[in-house]
Amino acid sequence: MTRADANAEAHRRLCASAPVLVDVRPAGEVVPGFTPDLILTSGAPLPFAEYTGGQRDAIIGAAQFEGLASSREDAIASLEAGTIRVDGAHGYGCVGSLAGVYTASMPVFVVENPPFGNTAFCNFYEGKERRRLNYGCYDEGVHARLQHVNDVLGPVLAEAVRKAGGIELQPIIRRAVQMGDELHSRSAAATMIFTEALAVPLLDIAETNPAGVRALYEAFQGNDYHFLRLSMAACKAACDAAHGIAGSSVVTAMTFSCQGFAIRVSGLGDTWFRGPHAAATAKLFEGHSEDEITWMGGESIITETAGLGGFAQAAALPLQRYQGGTAQGMIDRNLELYDICVGEHTEYLIPLFDYRGTPTGIDVERVVATGVLPAMDVGIPGRDGGQIGAGFIRAPIECFSAAAAALGAQVDP
């Protein structure tokens, strides 16, 4: 295949993926290769010793939450000894939000992609509180909220999803893009559409478990971030389907850890092309300052990799309020991204652009040629833990230059 043909196939797979939420199960039961001693985290994999700051704290907190260690010190010792293992989420069909830690007991959304036969997973949003494990915080409140997800929200959602016979995610995302969501920093409509799809199954469940159903409504109503975990799993399913096409220069994963950014490319196997940190433009919550901004990982940028998030900003102008900037700034940024993509999404359409599809399928060669860097909508963590703002980041050119060089070094197909 020529580069163009390979990229067209990658683009086709990104658009033709049809992710379906089929179940909710503990990661240890359903994620292939997951073992009780394993903790997944965001970013190209690193030895435990190289995780620093909030991401290190999140890994340690995850070990404590899972009961793999009796104390913080015990957790650190076991992690250093390798009796508690750490690995990158992407290698397991998973994607992590911020620090993105997964343990075996955490329920995950199980998202199948029937056209291509692959499955992706994502664990749950912890809730609105700024102190969350995925922002590097671990204390009794964080523990209790995670336990509530494990004990109440996960099982109730699992039952509802099974009663509904599964939930197709692409129609929800398609509709949400018409309702002001870009499915990364804004999932307000999608969360509501998803909750509404479960309303009738939840009526049944309420007959035997009224408290559980009420708890689910309490968690989901007005808590617009819940669907992000589903859009992440849906996009991971699409990106994995587009991975492994010989000759393709399309990006199939972007990720970062506390140590830097990395990308994976469809035609370049499982190699991570690593670079420095992204550059951030942020609007911080009252009382916080730029010097507090820290990097503790993030893989929700799988949404941008699949044509959403920063690549669909012109469909989500209300994001202005949350991450700063102007409508025109968002529009211009969105338009520019067409220059680095191999096509337009066939399902995710921007009303403001007269239903032009979102730019989809980032081409490393076009990024290098144009110097236009992928823009991604993200939450901003602070060095003392917790979320301190929101904004957008630009991927570092180094990852793309390295991948382009590797492509150039391949024998012509």
Place this chain on the structure above:
Amino acid sequence: MTRADANAEAHRRLCASAPVLVDVRPAGEVVPGFTPDLILTSGAPLPFAEYTGGQRDAIIGAAQFEGLASSREDAIASLEAGTIRVDGAHGYGCVGSLAGVYTASMPVFVVENPPFGNTAFCNFYEGKERRRLNYGCYDEGVHARLQHVNDVLGPVLAEAVRKAGGIELQPIIRRAVQMGDELHSRSAAATMIFTEALAVPLLDIAETNPAGVRALYEAFQGNDYHFLRLSMAACKAACDAAHGIAGSSVVTAMTFSCQGFAIRVSGLGDTWFRGPHAAATAKLFEGHSEDEITWMGGESIITETAGLGGFAQAAALPLQRYQGGTAQGMIDRNLELYDICVGEHTEYLIPLFDYRGTPTGIDVERVVATGVLPAMDVGIPGRDGGQIGAGFIRAPIECFSAAAAALGAQVDP
């Protein structure tokens, strides 16, 4: 008060209105002045003999539905004799969609406006079927669907609203404007937000009336027009609050019947300033043609009178698909309407315009001076009954010229 002061007060009242849905009750029980022999319909009032086409059919069908007549002929005889009475909805705090017929048994949303002490009402959406009483159709199917509203949907919603302690409508509308709704031809987000607000009360009701709750979900889910009746009542409450300010040239009602368009002005009492029909630009459903377009009344343009609908199009670009046109056309039309309004809405903000409020408070003098005519989003009925498309209409200048002349003839305040 000077004209400017009077208009500022009208604008203030439009924005400061805080409509709350407090109950759902049969019109005959709750609308002041409603009697069992009364049928309300859209438009400046006319003698029964002057109602023609679909609007006449809707009035006759309403009499039959209500059991006021045993047959169509019987209904016509009683309407001609005046033993069944017809009057305009606006005079009763009501607003009608299309033909807009109300009978005593029909449930209405009861919307109070605490800051100003007035109450407005609207009856229910009949559902998606193109054959509806408010589109001039009456048959067994139409009757059955209306009866379902009376017997099932109305009572269940009433109970849910009471359990919820009432539902504030302005926050729902404000949020929906951020999610692609203009609250006239598009209420997709608002319907969902409203339904979600009732989810927990409905869990309680399902314990004793599971079939009723399921029927309500069946009616509301994916049937995006339901909230229109609530935005109409909310806007009617705001417009009535802004009515009756001496010296104000702000329009407080726009309406039309089969015979033509009419407006009412805050400082000009209850006089209707009548004119010919509006001019329509429509996108018709497959298989229909322009010559089928007919006028059978409409008062959902109360939404435009209060700063929504056509005055908020730039917040609802997905309407393109439904009513035709381009994003830029919608944006330009929306921007132009600022020229004829006394202010911008303080609550309904357009993300694309960097959160500028929607143009609010149509000034008859500015309409006459600029020649810019109010643009309104509407459903298009066909002469054989039923909806055949959607589009936008422009109010006729004659109503505004007549009102401006009446204002000019007033002794200077």
